[in-house]
Amino acid sequence: MPKIVDHNLYRKELLEKCFDLFAQKGYASITMRQIAQGLGVSTGTLYHYFPNKKILFEHLVENMVQRDISIAxxxxxxxxxxxxxxxxxxxxxxxxxxxxxxxxxxxxxxxxxxxxxxxxxxxxxxxxxxxxxxxxxxxxxxxxxxxxxxxxxxxxxxxxxxxxxxxxxxxxxxxxxxxxxxxxxxxxx
Amino acid sequence: MPKIVDHNLYRKELLEKCFDLFAQKGYASITMRQIAQGLGVSTGTLYHYFPNKKILFEHLVENMVQRDISIAxxxxxxxxxxxxxxxxxxxxxxxxxxxxxxxxxxxxxxxxxxxxxxxxxxxxxxxxxxxxxxxxxxxxxxxxxxxxxxxxxxxxxxxxxxxxxxxxxxxxxxxxxxxxxxxxxxxxx
Amino acid sequence: MPKIVDHNLYRKELLEKCFDLFAQKGYASITMRQIAQGLGVSTGTLYHYFPNKKILFEHLVENMVQRDISIAxxxxxxxxxxxxxxxxxxxxxxxxxxxxxxxxxxxxxxxxxxxxxxxxxxxxxxxxxxxxxxxxxxxxxxxxxxxxxxxxxxxxxxxxxxxxxxxxxxxxxxxxxxxxxxxxxxxxx
Amino acid sequence: MPKIVDHNLYRKELLEKCFDLFAQKGYASITMRQIAQGLGVSTGTLYHYFPNKKILFEHLVENMVQRDISIAxxxxxxxxxxxxxxxxxxxxxxxxxxxxxxxxxxxxxxxxxxxxxxxxxxxxxxxxxxxxxxxxxxxxxxxxxxxxxxxxxxxxxxxxxxxxxxxxxxxxxxxxxxxxxxxxxxxxx
DNA sequence: AATGAATGAGCGTTCATTCAT
DNA sequence: TATGAATGAACGCTCATTCAT
Incomplete structure (x- = not known):
């Protein structure tokens, strides 16, 4: 058995932490390396959970909107x-x-x-x-x-x-x- | 023999032509090479008149706003x-x-x-x-x-x-x- | 409790199944992940049986040649x-x-x-x-x-x-x- | 006037030197960085003369074949x-x-x-x-x-x-x- | 003043390999 | 024994900027 990780849960955690990183610099300006660093993981790990920057952002937005609406x-x-x-x-x-x-x-x-x-x-x-x-x-x-x-x-x-x-x-x-x-x-x- | 040119006037001309280029692609997407090409000058010349992309852009915005209101x-x-x-x-x-x-x-x-x-x-x-x-x-x-x-x-x-x-x-x-x-x-x- | 497996026999079985995978994409193009997936094992297991891609490939070629001549x-x-x-x-x-x-x-x-x-x-x-x-x-x-x-x-x-x-x-x-x-x-x- | 370089001539020179580099390692294995280094230029310069690896190789082959046939x-x-x-x-x-x-x-x-x-x-x-x-x-x-x-x-x-x-x-x-x-x-x- | 060749750090992404479990 | 999460060096390529001419 590998390191015990709830894949989906961890994904969600990463997403949660991602928001500020994106928001601080904007989509184009922040790099995947900076995001990985900000999350405390390697780029490889980041790509293990999200296949690319666009999809990472997409999930981020989905998360954000869902939360926003329910709060609002x-x-x-x-x-x-x-x-x-x-x-x-x-x-x-x-x-x-x-x-x-x-x-x-x-x-x-x-x-x-x-x-x-x-x-x-x-x-x-x-x-x-x-x-x-x-x-x-x-x-x-x-x-x-x-x-x-x-x-x-x-x-x-x-x-x-x-x-x-x-x-x-x-x-x-x-x-x-x-x-x-x-x-x-x-x-x- | 340098071309006899009014430095500031030429700057303004370049700025004027720049606007569409920036507007077509956005700040981040357009490259200095593309701008230079669009202006019909070399990158060297572009950098001769504006020290970097950011400052070029700032001058551009000033110009743009002024013009816009009078048209409207x-x-x-x-x-x-x-x-x-x-x-x-x-x-x-x-x-x-x-x-x-x-x-x-x-x-x-x-x-x-x-x-x-x-x-x-x-x-x-x-x-x-x-x-x-x-x-x-x-x-x-x-x-x-x-x-x-x-x-x-x-x-x-x-x-x-x-x-x-x-x-x-x-x-x-x-x-x-x-x-x-x-x-x-x-x-x- | 480890599975009781004849190490060498299992190696040979993996090798047999490997062949098509390599043949389909070529040595350079196929990834160890894809091979592992194709074999139905984890990358960890693949590396347990073969120390690296090159050696896996070498064993494969030996196997392949032997089989080929007898078929022909x-x-x-x-x-x-x-x-x-x-x-x-x-x-x-x-x-x-x-x-x-x-x-x-x-x-x-x-x-x-x-x-x-x-x-x-x-x-x-x-x-x-x-x-x-x-x-x-x-x-x-x-x-x-x-x-x-x-x-x-x-x-x-x-x-x-x-x-x-x-x-x-x-x-x-x-x-x-x-x-x-x-x-x-x-x-x- | 920029550094005086006959673009096409220099291209040809680079191409000529490229062949051995490619031949030593194969198309896939040699990297653009290694090629650049082997040619004594930066990657930027290499890309200044050839838009990508594939086209570089294409020109190389064209050159090679032309020469080969005429020699043969x-x-x-x-x-x-x-x-x-x-x-x-x-x-x-x-x-x-x-x-x-x-x-x-x-x-x-x-x-x-x-x-x-x-x-x-x-x-x-x-x-x-x-x-x-x-x-x-x-x-x-x-x-x-x-x-x-x-x-x-x-x-x-x-x-x-x-x-x-x-x-x-x-x-x-x-x-x-x-x-x-x-x-x-x-x-x- | 003007050119464009040259640079190299940095981008998004990949993947052989390692290792905690 | 077996897993797959984690790593990070390295890939092809871009582009703002510099500089010899």
Missing amino acids: TADWEKLKTRQERAEALGKYFNSNLAYHIKNSYLMIDFSQHQDAKGYQNSEFWQRLCERYKSVIYDFIGIEDPVLADFIMCFVDGVILERLLGIDTVDVVEQCTLLGKMVTAYLDKN | TADWEKLKTRQERAEALGKYFNSNLAYHIKNSYLMIDFSQHQDAKGYQNSEFWQRLCERYKSVIYDFIGIEDPVLADFIMCFVDGVILERLLGIDTVDVVEQCTLLGKMVTAYLDKN | TADWEKLKTRQERAEALGKYFNSNLAYHIKNSYLMIDFSQHQDAKGYQNSEFWQRLCERYKSVIYDFIGIEDPVLADFIMCFVDGVILERLLGIDTVDVVEQCTLLGKMVTAYLDKN | TADWEKLKTRQERAEALGKYFNSNLAYHIKNSYLMIDFSQHQDAKGYQNSEFWQRLCERYKSVIYDFIGIEDPVLADFIMCFVDGVILERLLGIDTVDVVEQCTLLGKMVTAYLDKN
């Missing part, structure tokens, strides 16, 4: 009005803002990389977006897809502003405004 | 209603969408540069953001700074979605919706 | 004329041509091994060649050693052409021609 | 009879036998390498074989393509035997016999 939606059930929920959304992003900024940067960085070409039509990516949008549908209680896109754009935009270093934008304040605007719009139509 | 606002004066203007905004981004996507990517890439950290508090960057917002103020006819930020976030978010490859988002449609939402919101309050 | 000569006894036998030779190589090509490649690969340099003067190698030639003597019914060498060269050459990818060479046709040429030559002298 | 056929014009020519062929291979053995090994080694997959149908390879065969046609004065293939197989086989370390095969003697056999065969038919 954890205690939204008790919130009744749209306005309450919009404000909870703002609070969610505002806590761990640095994390969400990193997160966004990673997605952007990867999407522009050679490795991502042809990726945007992939099942994986499509599924990601669907899951993302379904959170908006369910949570804000919206059925108009154009409006759902609107909210998605806005939310990503808010994070982006902070990523760009524009600190005057206040995430909570903006989401609060979002709630009001959506309500005003829906009431009128 | 060129013929908006004749549009009267908010809705008209919101829709013009959508059309502006929708034409040359690929350009605007790359443009955004370049800004993001730039903002993540180690050297850009200081930049974000710099006079240059601040001025840039102010100018950006004032376009929104003037153009959409909004005075509430939170609402101006909202619109800025949204617009950047729309571009970002496309950068991420989410093609279902329609820029014109989204801006049209923006106009309606802003109106509904302002009418109500 | 199995049912040639009933063929009477030289021409019949020459054509049988062609058919023999033509069936399992892919195998013979790989086989030749393995021999060539082996012969170029650093460790094989000593081998070429070794009793083993000498004996091998003698046995090879004696097949030609017996089978084609030739006693002139130069002519035997000629046939040996030709046969190996035909296989080599195919190894090099020259598909226009037809093994059966060539061996048929060989029969005619030998006959013409022997009749004349 | 240089003074065959004055030889009149087939027998004289066959014997000249033997002498040609016998002088520089070590070179021809290396040469054959290189071709075999390459043909089995991953890089060569799909290569055997390439224009380059086809042209090589055609040129090779046309030497046989012209020189030995043969028009029957099967017979030309026969001779090609035989010649390659002779070299192969020596490559395999079978020193009892005498190249000159074998080619002399070839001449006689071809004559006997053609006289009879």
